[in-house]
Amino acid sequence: xxxxxxxxxxxxxxxxxxxxxxxxxxxxxxxxADDADRRDDFAARFAVPVxxxxxxxxxxRPDVVVATPRTPRAVGIAVACAxxxxxxxxNKTVAADAEGLARWEALPEAxxxxxxxxxxxxxxxxxxxxxxxRPRAIEVHAQHDIAGFVTGARSWQDSPSGAGGxxxxxxxxxxxxxxxxxxxxxxxxxxxxxxxTDSSASELLATVHARVGEIPVxxxxxxxxxxxxxxxxxxxxxxxxxxxxxxxxxxxGYGGIADAVLRLAAGTVPVDAARTSAVYRNTxxxxxxxxxxxxxxxx
Numbered sequence: 168x169x170x171x172x173x174x175x176x177x178x179x180x181x182x183x184x185x186x187x188x189x190x191x192x193x194x195x196x197x198x199x200a201d202d203a204d205r206r207d208d209f210a211a212r213f214a215v216p217v218x219x220x221x222x223x224x225x226x227x228r229p230d231v232v233v234a235t236p237r238t239p240r241a242v243g244i245a246v247a248c249a250x251x252x253x254x255x256x257x258n259k260t261v262a263a264d265a266e267g268l269a270r271w272e273a274l275p276e277a278x279x280x281x282x283x284x285x286x287x288x289x290x291x292x293x294x295x296x297x298x299x300x301r302p303r304a305i306e307v308h309a310q311h312d313i314a315g316f317v318t319g320a321r322s323w324q325d326s327p328s329g330a331g332g333x334x335x336x337x338x339x340x341x342x343x344x345x346x347x348x349x350x351x352x353x354x355x356x357x358x359x360x361x362x363x364t365d366s367s368a369s370e371l372l373a374t375v376h377a378r379v380g381e382i383p384v385x386x387x388x389x390x391x392x393x394x395x396x397x398x399x400x401x402x403x404x405x406x407x408x409x410x411x412x413x414x415x416x417x418x419x420g421y422g423g424i425a426d427a428v429l430r431l432a433a434g435t436v437p438v439d440a441a442r443t444s445a446v447y448r449n450t451x452x453x454x455x456x457x458x459x460x461x462x463x464x465x466x
Contacts, residue, residue, distance in 0.1 A: 168432045171229035171253075172197040173221055173244050174236030175205040177321060179258040179284070182416060183233050184213050186425035198224045201237050202320060225251040231432035232256070237323055238263050238330045241281075242270045249277035254431045256424075257281035259339050261447070263331035265455070268447050278431060280438040283343035285397055285412070287423025294399065294410045295347045302401040305348060306385045309341035309397055313390030317367050325368045327458070332369020334361065334454035338388045342446045342453075344399055345384065351442050352379045354449045359457035375453045386453070395419070 170192045172180050176199070184194055198218040199206035210217045218224040225232075225247060232255040234244050241261040248255040254277075261281045262268035285291060313333055316324040323329035330336040345352055354377040361373040372389040397419065400409040412418055427437040 168192045168230045168429055169195050169228070170428070170432070171195050171224050171227060171232045172209065172215075173224065173232050173234040173248075173255070174199050174202075174240070175209040176202050176235050176237050177258070177324065180233055180235040181209060181212065182421050183235075183258070183425060183428065184209070186422055187233075187428065188213070190425060190429060192429065195227055195229055196224055199236070200240065204320065221247050225253055229253055231428055233428060234258065238267070239328075242267075242274065245271075245274050245277070245279055248279065249275060254278035254436075256428045256431055259283050260330045260335055262451070263328060263335055265451055268444070268451060271447070272444055276440070278434070278436055280427075280431065280436050280440070281443055282424065282427070282438050283340045284420035284424045285340050286343045286347055286420065286438065287427060288397075288412050288418060288420035289423065290410060290412055290418065291344060291347055291399070291420075294408070298348070298401060298403065298408060299405040300403045302348065302382055302403055304383045304385075304402040305345065305379075306387075306400040307341045307344050307398070308387045308389075309337055309344070310387075310389040310391065310393070311337050311340070311395050312392055313337070313367060313371070314392065316390070322368070327369055327454075331451075331454060333367065333390045334370060334373050334388055334457055335450055337390055338373070338375075338386070338450045338453060339446060340397065341386045341388050342449045344397065345379075345386070345449075346442055346446050348399065348401065349379055349382070351439075351445050352449070353445050354379050354384060354452070356449070356452045356456050359453045361457040370457070373453070373457050375457070377449070377453070
């Protein structure tokens with residue numbers, strides 16, 4: 168497979184490139200309109216040419232594009248790839264607010280998908296498949312230190328109008344994990360409370376209480392100092408089940424996302440667009456409510 172990279176805005180494409188190369192893919196080039204230093208670092212690390220524009224990159228006829236732009240550019244790249252008839256995978260995030268999500272959802276159908284790597288975490292997939300019954304309640308934790316997001320070239324990720332800040336940039340991981348447990352879950356957000364800090368333009372952490380049908384759901388979305396921690400706990404008539412994902416690349420789903428990109432290149436879209444919309448609607452609704460001061464949000 169010939170793989171091109173449109174954007175190197177954060178760390179994920181570096182991991183994707185390494186994993187795809189290990190799987191035999193040919194990396195053919197990179198373009199980025201905003202982050203020249205990261206683009207050049209990527210080009211040097213993987214010995215690929217830098218392209219001056221996205222059209223020039225697409226004329227190389229890659230089998231698939233891995234797109235990691237700053238979030239506001241996602242829709243434009245999706246349009247360009249669709250017009251060039253090239254499948255494209257988007258590293259999160261593709262929308263930071265309801266307006267951005269509406270633009271994403273209005274795109275014509277084309278071979279594309281976006282996902283948190285956690286959707287493909289092997290132990291999470293196995294955990295969901297092994298649940299004894301439909302959960303009575305669910306708790307999700309997503310912790311990722313935001314120190315790298317709050318200063319310098321990556322501070323756009325901490326901005327509510329950039330990648331959406333902590334509640335969107337990290338929150339999408341939590342909502343993707345919920346979607347693995349309850350496919351297509353559309354949540355009623357009952358309350359959302361955030362903790363702010365002078366060092367962040369968004370928030371340090373947040374707690375969200377929601378309901379999916381008759382199932383109460385609690386999410387903790389955190390960017391405090393320390394190691395990553397992604398975990399779920401479910402309650403059933405048969406007892407409680409819980410999982411903490413391994414804190415390594417394959418355990419968190421990076422290998423799985425590379426395999427999913429190759430499936431996309433071969434003609435299979437790994438994540439249904441309706442599930443992506445549900446994840447982002449939940450993510451953005453929770454962020455909006457928390458930033459409005461909390462309270463109840465209607466269905």
